[in-house]
Amino acid sequence: MTESLAITKFSDLANPTRFLALAARILPWLAAVTAALFAVGLYLAFTTQGDYQQGDTVRIMYVHVPAAWLSMMCYSVMALSAIGTLVWRHPLADVSHKAAAPLGAAFTLIALVTGSLWGRPMWGTWWVWDARLTSVFVLFLMYLGIIALNRAMDDPSRAARLSAVLILVGFVNIPIIKFSVNWWNTLHQPASVIRLGGPTIDGEFLRPLLVMALAFTLLFFTLHIMAIRNEIWRRRVATQRRMAARLAGRES
Amino acid sequence: MGIIMTALLLRDLKLSIRAGGGALIGVLFFMTVVAVIPFGVGPDLNLLARIGPAIVWIGALLAALLGLDRLFQTEREDGSLDLLLMQEHPLVLTVLVKCLAHWLANVLPLVIASPLLGLFMNMNEVGIGAVMLTLLVGSPALTFIGAVGAAVAVTLPRGGLLVSILVLPLCVPVLIFGVSASYAAVEDPAPFLPPFLILVAITMFFAVLGPLGAALALRNGGD
Numbered sequence: 101m102t103e104s105l106a107i108t109k110f111s112d113l114a115n116p117t118r119f120l121a122l123a124a125r126i127l128p129w130l131a132a133v134t135a136a137l138f139a140v141g142l143y144l145a146f147t148t149q150g151d152y153q154q155g156d157t158v159r160i161m162y163v164h165v166p167a168a169w170l171s172m173m174c175y176s177v178m179a180l181s182a183i184g185t186l187v188w189r190h191p192l193a194d195v196s197h198k199a200a201a202p203l204g205a206a207f208t209l210i211a212l213v214t215g216s217l218w219g220r221p222m223w224g225t226w227w228v229w230d231a232r233l234t235s236v237f238v239l240f241l242m243y244l245g246i247i248a249l250n251r252a253m254d255d256p257s258r259a260a261r262l263s264a265v266l267i268l269v270g271f272v273n274i275p276i277i278k279f280s281v282n283w284w285n286t287l288h289q290p291a292s293v294i295r296l297g298g299p300t301i302d303g304e305f306l307r308p309l310l311v312m313a314l315a316f317t318l319l320f321f322t323l324h325i326m327a328i329r330n331e332i333w334r335r336r337v338a339t340q341r342r343m344a345a346r347l348a349g350r351e352s
Numbered sequence: 353m354g355i356i357m358t359a360l361l362l363r364d365l366k367l368s369i370r371a372g373g374g375a376l377i378g379v380l381f382f383m384t385v386v387a388v389i390p391f392g393v394g395p396d397l398n399l400l401a402r403i404g405p406a407i408v409w410i411g412a413l414l415a416a417l418l419g420l421d422r423l424f425q426t427e428r429e430d431g432s433l434d435l436l437l438m439q440e441h442p443l444v445l446t447v448l449v450k451c452l453a454h455w456l457a458n459v460l461p462l463v464i465a466s467p468l469l470g471l472f473m474n475m476n477e478v479g480i481g482a483v484m485l486t487l488l489v490g491s492p493a494l495t496f497i498g499a500v501g502a503a504v505a506v507t508l509p510r511g512g513l514l515v516s517i518l519v520l521p522l523c524v525p526v527l528i529f530g531v532s533a534s535y536a537a538v539e540d541p542a543p544f545l546p547p548f549l550i551l552v553a554i555t556m557f558f559a560v561l562g563p564l565g566a567a568l569a570l571r572n573g574g575d
Contacts, residue, residue, distance in 0.1 A: 261572035280525035
């Protein structure tokens with residue numbers, strides 16, 4: 101094997117060894133930048149003054165909004181990976197959308213829980229069937245369905261191709277669900293009670309929010325690359341176990 | 353090609369109507385689900401009349417999902433799925449015809465049974481007619497969306513529950529507009545036509561997307 105592990109084009113990443121080498125080089129930097137951004141973002145989030153109406157609960161927003169943003173970005177990353185799986189049969193894309201699904205579900209759950217924690221003092225209830233909440237909840241269910249489908253199949257490459265189909269169909273559906281839920285909500289209840297209205301966002305809140313959003317995005321990519329690496333390792337271990345089992349059968 | 357597709361349609365219809373097809377079990381399930389609701393919410397006729405359209409729609413949605421996992425699984429078990437995959441006609445068309453056959457045999461009986469259940473729910477004539485019409489127009493979308501789930505889970509030994517989990521979130525728009533249109537027909541200020549036309553649009557959209565996705569999944573899921 102004289103070929104170098106240099107990566108010149110995207111398809112080179114199909115070689116898992118190349119990807120692992122790249123991941124080993126990138127991950128420490130990515131993790132360090134993420135940690136630094138979180139330090140700055142959390143510092144800003146806790147030192148800026150609270151809202152004059154919402155008080156300290158406004159700080160929940162610094163976690164809630166980035167998590168909600170990631171819940172959508174993660175599905176887009178999965179949809180891109182799904183295209184990679186179905187069109188180019190890129191092996192890394194298979195692993196990528198499998199690894200992203202639990203992350204997406206986790207960030208969606210964080211968005212739902214923090215939203216609920218914020219809603220209790222602000223709206224007086226843990227949950228309202230608001231259009232936005234409902235569509236995020238449906239998104240959460242879709243993530244869980246994809247994870248369940250991935251776990252239901254033994255053969256990883258077939259599981260990847262089938263869940264890729266499901267991810268793409270879901271991706272086309274998300275705007276329809278969003279639109280229909282908006283329709284449903286405006287039909288059934290007036291939007292007066294639960295408008296997020298309040299003051300339009302001030303620079304005081306915007307700065308920590310942007311830093312936190314960037315930190316969350318980098319956190320996602322750090323975790324995503326780590327999850328892909330773990331999945332590659334897991335498959336290698338599984339392959340070696342199978343080989344060992346075959347050899348053991350031959351000896352006896 | 354028309355002859356072949358007609359033959360496929362008739363074959364699927366015969367298979368689902370004759371013994372072991374289970375087409376009428378869906379209707380039975382539908383009636384049972386709707387009949388259980390009053391035991392839960394109480395026998396108040398006014399309340400039942402108000403939630404009637406929603407209950408009938410949800411019952412039909414669940415009953416339509418019930419038989420979905422068999423859409424391709426019986427073919428896979430007896431090997432005819434491989435023949436369907438190998439023929440030279442576009443697989444999308446085959447899937448579309450199979451969806452139509454499934455809808456005719458399993459879902460159309462639900463639509464026909466819905467007026468009876470509307471009477472149980474103390475709905476008036478207009479409401480019953482609206483629910484039946486929206487079910488007639490909207491339920492094909494359920495079959496088309498369900499075909500994707502059925503195709504994805506075709507190789508799984510117990511895929512039925514998984515198909516429901518995968519398909520139900522995607523069916524939310526159909527339910528919303530079906531129920532909206534039904535209510536709009538009964539309650540005066542809301543216009544009936546916009547939600548109804550959107551429901552038609554959703555059905556036509558999924559008539560394309562569903563068979564495409566299902567064909568893609570069937571091609572990729574073969575062992």
